[in-house]
Amino acid sequence: MSALSTLFLASCLVWMSGAQTAFKRVAEENVTLPCHHRLGLLEPRSLDIEWLLHDSKANQKVVITYSGGNVYNEVNEGQKGRVSFTSNFLAGDASLQIVSLQPSDAGQYTCKVKNAGQYEWHHITLTVLEKPSKPKCWVEGELSEGKELSLQCNSASGTAPILYQWQRISDEEGKMEHLPPTARVNFSNPGQVLMKNLTQMATGLYQCTAYNEAGQENCFVQVTVQYARSIGMVAGAVCGVLVGLSLVFLIVWLTIRRKEKKRYEEEEAPNEIREDAEAPKARLVKPSSSSSGSRSSRSGSSSTRSTANSASRSQRTLSTEATPHITPSRYSRVETEGREIDPKKVNHATLVKMGATPVMLPAQSRAFQTV
Template sequence: MSAFSILFLASCSVWLGEAQTEFKRVAEENVTLPCHHRLGLLEQGSLDIEWLLHISETVQKAVITYSGGRVYDDLNEEQKGRVSFTSNFLAGDASLQIISLQSSDAGKYICKVKNAGQYEWARITLKVVEKPSKPKCWLEGELLEGKELSLQCRSASGTAPISYRWQRLSEEDERAEQLPPNSRVNISNPGQVLLKNLTQMSTGLYQCVATNEAGQESCVLQVTVQHAQNISMIAGAVCGVLVGLSLLFLVVRLTIRRKEKKRYEEEEAPNEIREDAEAPKAHLVKPSSSSSGSRSSRSGSSSTRSTANSASRSQRTLSTEATPHLTPPQYSQQQLDGKEEPKKADYNHLVKVAVPAVMVPAQSRAFQTV
């Protein structure tokens, strides 16, 4: 190889190194990283092309390579299916194309071309920026006249820095307008706007716009300021409805319980009558004996009947007082179970024993001896 050729290749290498070294693209877009060489004219069978991604000073990953007449584009799992050579890399254009960029694609790329012991390379820095995600808008405070209201806005993701801007929208054509005079923006947190001393003029649509170098997203809030008097009326109406419903429920409950009680009393009345009724008890007739009185009455004459009657009444009185109180016989458990028959009480014997001897008046005896 002549000295002129070597000088030319060296100049090309310098040109590749001094070419545009930084690209900035938005996520989800496509990018082409340039790499041109002239080594394909030497020996095509020994041409090698390699793209590397430097993660750090000591760590790097192979993105795509050409070696031994074959292309290898599945070396990096995160970029598999998204990288390729853009043109005829054998003729001198070994540029790398990456589609559907992701934040993990950002880094320093090196293109190395080798053929017949000669080298060429290119260094390119790729930056991938993400536009803000759709921000979330919310309110903090009371929507009442005279109160304070805070408007909050924040994006969950996106390349920093992200700036926030609140504006009011016209309800007719949604044209951007300035915020009310009583609004204040938080300097330390631009996503927060404080509306002080709310009035009916504060009612309307408010939009938050989140912006960075990759793009912007927005969200909208509806602010409706209410009269304090209207709130009181609504609260009173709600309380009245709740009280009315409670009273109605109580009346229905009492009515149901009254019907249940009445039905229970009607069902229990016949049972109470049957339980309170008692079977008639058998009364024991106490036998009275006054044989001596009767004998004296039969033996006496008609003139002494009154005396005999008096004696008979005295005998009956004494017999009643002397007769013990008769109680029903007591049965043992065996008798109740039917194993032993109860013994009958001899009431006649009790009567005979209980009746004492009756004193017959002397006058009566005198008449008997006659």
């Protein structure tokens, strides 16, 4: 090889060694990190290629190597089975391919090529972006008019910075709307929206979007503001119904009690024990001297009849002890409205109206008075 060609090759190696490239990829995607060299033409048998990784913790790991005619691609446990050379690395293309990128693949990669005492190297920075995880949405506070609440949204993982955006979804065709005028975003916590002095305008479906360079994810929450006045009206209506039922029950109970009391008085009035009135005294007629003979002749029969009459009257008196008797006034005959009334024909009610005094007489005394 001439000196001119050697000098040209050396200058190219110096230019290539100073080249550095940065890549950004999203997790789960594939990437190819370039590494081109010219040392394969010198001594193919002595060619040596090595890829190294300096991760975020400044740890150096071997990714893949070619040495002594063999390829070793299972050196790094975390990248085993996911790394390989893209094409004919002996001809000058030692690019590295990584499939199904993971956040741990991020870092600075160095490609080193050595052959016949000559070196080439390339530095490539790989950034692996992770999309925000599915965020969680919830509501904190009281869903009533005049109260306040906060809408919360949080994504557990993803490449920082993760940004949040709240929107309200319209009922018509699912269009996005701005937040109500009373809503304010908490800048110290972008995933939180504060809503004060709630009104019915705040009712609706809200969407939170968590996003970064890698992508975005959404979550939804329903807000339903309750009528404060409707709650008071319902409570008042319930109280009114209870009071009305109580009044109706009280009226019915009083009516039933009054009827029972009246029926009890009507049933007790006829059962009252009244004192018997004084029975009329029997008038004894003194017999004349002319009838002394007949009296003596009838004494036997009269005494027998008197004895029988006394026994019958005693029996009647015993059977009618509980029957009230009313004694008429001092006169044997009573005048009522200009006509005479026979005491024997005067009934109980008439005597009461005329002011007769009821007197209860024992049966034995009545019997002796009528003898």
